Amino acid sequence: MGTVRFSLLRILADGEVHAGERIGRALGLPATQVGKLVEELEALGLNVLRTRGRGFRLAERVDLYDSNLLTERLKREAPGLRVEVVDECSSTNATLAERAKAGAAHGAVLVCEHQGAGRGRRGNSWVSTIGGSLTFSILWRFSQGAGALAGLGLAVAVSAAKALERLGTRGVAVKWPNDLFCEGCKLGGILVETAGDSAGRSAAVVGVGINMRLGASARERIGRPATDIASHIPAMPSRTDLLGDFVASVAAALEQFSREGFAPFRQAWLERHAWQGLRVVLSQAECSVAEGEIVGIAEDGALMLASAKGIERFHTGELSLRLE
Numbered sequence: 001m002g003t004v005r006f007s008l009l010r011i012l013a014d015g016e017v018h019a020g021e022r023i024g025r026a027l028g029l030p031a032t033q034v035g036k037l038v039e040e041l042e043a044l045g046l047n048v049l050r051t052r053g054r055g056f057r058l059a060e061r062v063d064l065y066d067s068n069l070l071t072e073r074l075k076r077e078a079p080g081l082r083v084e085v086v087d088e089c090s091s092t093n094a095t096l097a098e099r100a101k102a103g104a105a106h107g108a109v110l111v112c113e114h115q116g117a118g119r120g121r122r123g124n125s126w127v128s129t130i131g132g133s134l135t136f137s138i139l140w141r142f143s144q145g146a147g148a149l150a151g152l153g154l155a156v157a158v159s160a161a162k163a164l165e166r167l168g169t170r171g172v173a174v175k176w177p178n179d180l181f182c183e184g185c186k187l188g189g190i191l192v193e194t195a196g197d198s199a200g201r202s203a204a205v206v207g208v209g210i211n212m213r214l215g216a217s218a219r220e221r222i223g224r225p226a227t228d229i230a231s232h233i234p235a236m237p238s239r240t241d242l243l244g245d246f247v248a249s250v251a252a253a254l255e256q257f258s259r260e261g262f263a264p265f266r267q268a269w270l271e272r273h274a275w276q277g278l279r280v281v282l283s284q285a286e287c288s289v290a291e292g293e294i295v296g297i298a299e300d301g302a303l304m305l306a307s308a309k310g311i312e313r314f315h316t317g318e319l320s321l322r323l324e
Contacts, residue, residue, distance in 0.1 A: 003087045003088055004027065004029075004037060005037045005040045005041055005044075006087035006088065006113065006114075007027055008023065008027060008034070008037045008038070008041065009041055009046070009062065009064070009130070010064060011023055011026060011027075012041075012048070012056060012057060012058045012062075013058065013061060013062045013063075013064050013131075014061060015057060015058050015059075015060060015061035015062075016057055017051050017054050017055050017056070017057040018055050018056055018057065019054065019055035020034050020035070020055050020056065022055075023055070023056070034056075038050075038056055044114060044130060045129060045130065045217060045218075046058060046062070046130060047059035047060070062130060062131035063131050063238060063239040064113060064131060064239070065085050065111060065113065065239060065240050065243060066238075066240045067083075067085040067111075069240050070083060070085065070111070070240050070243060070244055070247075071083055073244045073248075074109075074244060074247060074248065077244070077248045078247065078248045078251045078252070080106075080107045080251070081107045081108075081109050081138070081247070081251055082105060082107055082108050082109065083109040083110075083111060083247070084108075084109065084110055084111065085111045085112075085113070086110065086111070086112050086113070087112075087113050087114065088112065088113065088114045088115075088116060089110070089112050089115060089116070090115065090116050090117040091115055091116075091117050091207075092110045092111070092112045092115065092135055092136055092137035092207055093137045093191055093193060093205050093207040094117075095110060095112075095137075096108065096110045096137045096138075096139055096205050097193060097195075097205045099139070100139050100195065100203055100205060101195075104139055105139075106139065106140065106141040107138070107139065107140070107251075108138070108139040109136060109137070109138050109139075109247060110136065110137050111135070111136040111243065111247075112135055112136070113130060113131075114128070114130050115128050115135055127218060127221045127222045128209060129213075129214065129215065129218045131213075131239065132211070132212050132213040132214060132215065132218065132228070133209065133210065133211060133212055134208070134209070134210040134212055134239070134242060134243050134246060135207075135208070135209045135210075136207070136208055136243065136246070136247060137205055137206060137207040137208070138205070138206045138247070138250060138251065138254065139203065139204075139205055140203065140204050140205075140206060140254045140258070141201070141202075141203045142196075142201065142202045142203065142204065142258055143201055143258070144201075144202060144258075145196060145197050145198045145199040145200050145201070145202050146194045146195070146196045146197065146198055146202040147198040147199065148202075148261065149192075149194050149202060149204055150262065150300045150301050150302070150315055151257075151261065151262030151265070151297075151299075151300055151301025151302075152192050152194075152204060152206070152254075152257055152262070152301075153177055153178050153190045153191075153192040153206075153301075154174070154176070154177060154178075154262060154265065154269050154297070154301045155253050155254075155256075155257045155262055155265040155269075155301075156190050156192070156206055156208065156250055156253055156254070157174045157178060157179075157180060157190050157269070158174065158253065158265045158268045158269050158272070159249045159250050159252065159253035160180055160188060160190065160208060160210065160246060160249065160250065161173075161174055161180060161268075161272050162249060162268070163245045163246050163249040163250075164180070164182075164187070164210075164229070166245065167229065167233050167237070167242075167245070168232075168233045168234065169182060169229060169232045169233055170232065171183055171232075172187070172272060173272050173273065173274035174269055174272045174273060174274060175273075175274045175275060175319070176273075176275070176294075176297065176303050176319060177301075177303070177316075177317075178190040178191065178192075179274075180210070181274050182227050182232055183227060183232075184225065185225040185226050185227035186211075186222075186224065186225065186226050186227070187210065187211055187226075187227050187228065187229070188208065188209055188210035188211060189208075189209050190206070190207070190208055191206075191207040191208075191209075192204055192205070192206050192207070193205045193207075206250065206254065208246060208250060210229065210242075210246065211226060211227065211228035211229065212228055212229050212230065212236075212239060212242065213228050213229070213230040213236070214226060214227075214228045229242070253265070261299075261300075262299060262300060262301045263299045266297065266299055266301075269297065270296060270297065273294075273296075273297075275294050275319065275321070276294055276296065277293060277294060277295075278293065278294055278321060278322075279291070279292065279293050279321070279322040280292070280293075280294055280305070280319045280320060280321055280322055281319070281320050281321075281322050282303070282305060282314055282317045282318070282319055283317060283318045283319075283320070284316060284317045284318075289317065290305055290307050290309075290312055290314065290317075291307060291308075291322060292305045292306045292307030292308070292312070293305070293306045294306075294319075295311065298313060300315075301315070302314060302315050303315075303317070303319075
């Protein structure tokens with residue numbers, strides 16, 4: 001699924017100067033329309049420089065996905081997947097969820113260069129940048145009911161953390177229930193949305209967002225401490241290679257989870273637990289419901305909190321550190 005402005009972006013992605021007339025001929029557009037498309041790219045946060053008498057170029061090269069290379073790699077490493085790379089969509093999770101309702105096949109993967117309305121948990125926005133983020137969703141159909149999928153997001157977080165560690169990223173941590181951290185800053189997040197009966201067959205759309213390279217403007221938009229892969233490894237692979245690593249790792253975790261549940265992932269999750277032993281406040285629907293020390297997670301992924309009431313278990317909620 002391509003768009004005209006992304007056709008222009010693919011021409012400019014190398015960072016070299018491209019004459020407006022040649023761009024127009026390549027796209028089949030008049031020069032005036034090329035100028036309007038340039039303005040659209042700028043509105044997406046890209047810095048396009050105008051060189052008098054020569055044409056346009058990007059201030060920095062943009063690493064776009066190579067869909068053919070990605071497809072060929074996943075055919076070898078995860079042959080059950082069917083991957084599609086699109087230029088733009090509102091949200092990979094929202095789009096794939098609609099496709100799931102219409103009968104999309106198990107193992108469908110949707111990858112997007114630019115999300116117009118990326119989402120995190122509880123409706124929060126997810127800030128991503130063109131060429132600087134990894135965002136994808138996988139549709140996985142389970143023979144078990146939705147009630148058996150507790151802990152799925154935690155298992156996916158473990159698989160993403162391991163993919164980061166294989167790249168050489170040190171100090172990767174997970175925060176219940178869906179965040180990836182590194183050196184105290186958010187590096188990525190997981191969004192799992194399920195559908196189906198509690199006891200019958202079910203399906204999950206699993207969304208993954210990872211910060212690959214964040215500029216100053218993206219960090220400002222995020223509005224909280226954030227980090228990226230580029231800040232933690234000496235040499236950055238291509239974005240396509242990175243995406244292939246994460247998709248294959250998550251798919252392998254989903255396959256194992258479908259057979260064994262969360263239990264085999266529990267120890268690996270605990271080894272990377274960012275807030276183990278810390279005092280926190282747990283909120284649901286923006287209301288504080290519990291306060292205490294995190295003592296771990298259960299084999300079904302429930303948070304175990306030592307509060308004044310004893311050991312309490314929670315499957316949903318948002319955590320914040322308790323300020324002394």
